Amino acid sequence: MSVPASLAANPRLDRWVGFETPGRARVAIGKVEYGQGALTGLAQIAAEELDVTMDQVDLVNPETDASPDEGLTVGSMSTETSGASIRAACAEARALFVAAAAHRLGCAPGALEIDGGAFLLEGEPSGLDYWTLASEVDLAVAPTGEAKAKPPEQHRIVGRDFGRLDLPAKVFGQAYLHDLAPEGVLHARVLRQPGFKATLVGLNETAIRHAVAPAEVEILREASFVAFISKSEAAAVAAVNAAEQGAQWNEARDLAPALSETASLKELPCQSFPSPEAPPEPSNRRRHSAGYSRPYIAHGSMGPSCGLALYEAGELTVWTHAQGVYPMRALLARVCSLEPSKIKVIHAQGAGAYGHNGSDDAAVDAAVIAVRRPGRPIRVLWRREDEFGHEPVGTAMHVELTAELDAGGRIADYATEIWSGSHTGGRGRCLAETALGLPPAPPPAAPPNLPPGVRFSGGILNAIPSYDIPVKRVTEHVVQAPVRTSSLRGLGGPVNTYANECFVDELAELAGEDPVAFRLAQISDPRAIAVVERTAAMCGWAQRGEAGTGRGLGFAYCRYRDRGAYVAAAAALTVDTEVRLERMWCVTDCGQVINPDACKNQLEGGMIMAASWALKEQVKLAGRGIASTTWDDYPILRFDEVPPVDVELMMNQQHQRSSGTGEVSLGPALAAIGNAVAHALGARLRDLPFTRDRIARALLAG
């Protein structure tokens, strides 16, 4: 039996699990919580394998050295990768304890059961438990790969709803890094460069001090990095507001507003990765082409990014809501020129980030200031306009699709050509590093576990729709976006699925077939067929009306990243001058379900976020950078606009590998909305978002 990757990378059982406190099981994981429920699910897996109750599990808050290094919490991978490791580590630990108990009791290991951490011999208390045995079982050992995890039919905790461990604190107004204010804390705000090339040439310090009087502010200026530090948070904010008015920059960015539009992507410098497959032979098959796009999208965290740092006696401690404590330590070591052993990084929760927002930058801001002003905790909280204006946004994408149908009306050949900014490049350079004039960062490391010769790119995830298609080609052009871009929920996957699944509806129309029947005819995997059929039944597909009536029902399906969850979605809506969502549906098969309600929560949230992207969202670029820096400029879907969402999970796949659900519903939801709008209008809109303007133009053209 092999050892799962995270456990193999942290190959000592006591890094993951321990019984130091009577009655308590310590479980340490390397993934962080930001409201997606990862920790609760992982605690369930641990409790299941150890046969302790959920109440007995103490999850260790992720912190360098105290937690295993599992890199970043990304890609809907926590349950799959971390879950497999925590399951294996707990199974190994349990086997060691069972062996020790059997030895003490002179019985066969198979005669023992565990309940609430107590060992039972033939169903009766044996007087032994994890804690009485803890001193004689050494967990500072490598995993053997031999311990067997429980079979799913014995699961009592996995597969059941448990309330999220992080939620109660949030309902009572606690929980966030933003709330930490250690004794002596100083508040800081940072003046941001209008673009990476901009250099600061003038700062009106007198005006700044005047603006904050009678409060006082310290101005820390080094190259183009300027921080305002004060005992008063309001003074630090007033200072940066005033500084922004009078600051003079050389080579400030000056962006044309047209760069906000996806039509600009093809004009930007790019690196191209053509498909290795030959172009199609000329044929007499029916060929169809169309282009789809999504603009730049903000993560839109409800709380702006925050960082807290203290530098004392040569050691740096940083509290962060970044996606992983070890990658943050490596970044801090580079920017602050410190040995990693001198840096402790502690995770504290922030607002949902849905990818790589300003979290890394805010932590680095705080650390950079702290090492220059030792002895007092430095708290940096970005302003709303910093979060919108300076976070790395989700990149715009333009996707062109060409397909051929054979004589039987099936897809015979499918080609995807993608223009996209980077989905992961934002990690390469942080704002403070550039402002300080430090040497350029090394390129981000390739993700681990990739076979040789395989290129990872977020832009090509789900580049081909999830059907039995004989010939496929993918070409990607990675463009240099005019603003920093980085990971946003699902990377390119949801955009490609949006494009592909709308295009598949176009192909169905070309073939003269019902869109769901057209899909089913080209799927052979029974798990895929099951989610498609169930979703069609839930949404009343059989009663779908005529196109062009103003009322639409749309459908979409995809297998996430071609190997993850099977997801189908449907959307019902009306369109007059704008789109009004009436109801959405989703059915997902994500293999073994750990916590059904937590999965549904993620799937629902993904549907609503997708609806918001589809109807409302676009980052606007102009002048010095991002021009949409308030919620008025960047509207998202509101309470009186969200439709009810019905989500079902396939619960009959508990023997299958678990796949994450955090990102998987967005693509099918986007496409279902796109197809429903096309059905309602009798004309297709291909560029997101579906604004009043675009609807009016489509109606006029029709």
Place this chain on the structure above:
Amino acid sequence: MIRDIDLAINGERRRLRVDDTATLLDVLRNELDLKAARFGCGAGQCGTCAVIVDGEDIAACQLEVGNLEGKAITTLEGIGTASNPHPLQTAFIELQAGQCGYCLAGILVGAKALLDRNPTPTRSEIAAALSWHLCRCGAHNRILAAVALAAERMSRRAAA
């Protein structure tokens, strides 16, 4: 101007010596250690800092403390606690109405103000009352259901 200001917060009188143009949000978080109302935008556009002032839910980032003397201010801390939760808080936990939770304190405050005005709101009345609150995680449907559940339980209890 820095002066003594008397505020009535969660039923307690709090005397402070502060700049009277300071925002209520700044004073709650940095002077009074009441951190449930949280900074989201500083412009009254997102609802994360909502508090109740004389029965109306309103953005604390938009209020100057100098104007609040003699007014009754309620924050989430004054609505319920872990040991004595408000039915809204119980319902939010029961229905797992929230993900990252950053918006929840403001939304709970908004829901409390709504139920004080209208103890039996419909789904669309709840949605309308909360429409100035943003939630980025997409927990809206659970939140609407949790407010309705709390309202139903509170009405039943009031009738009993």
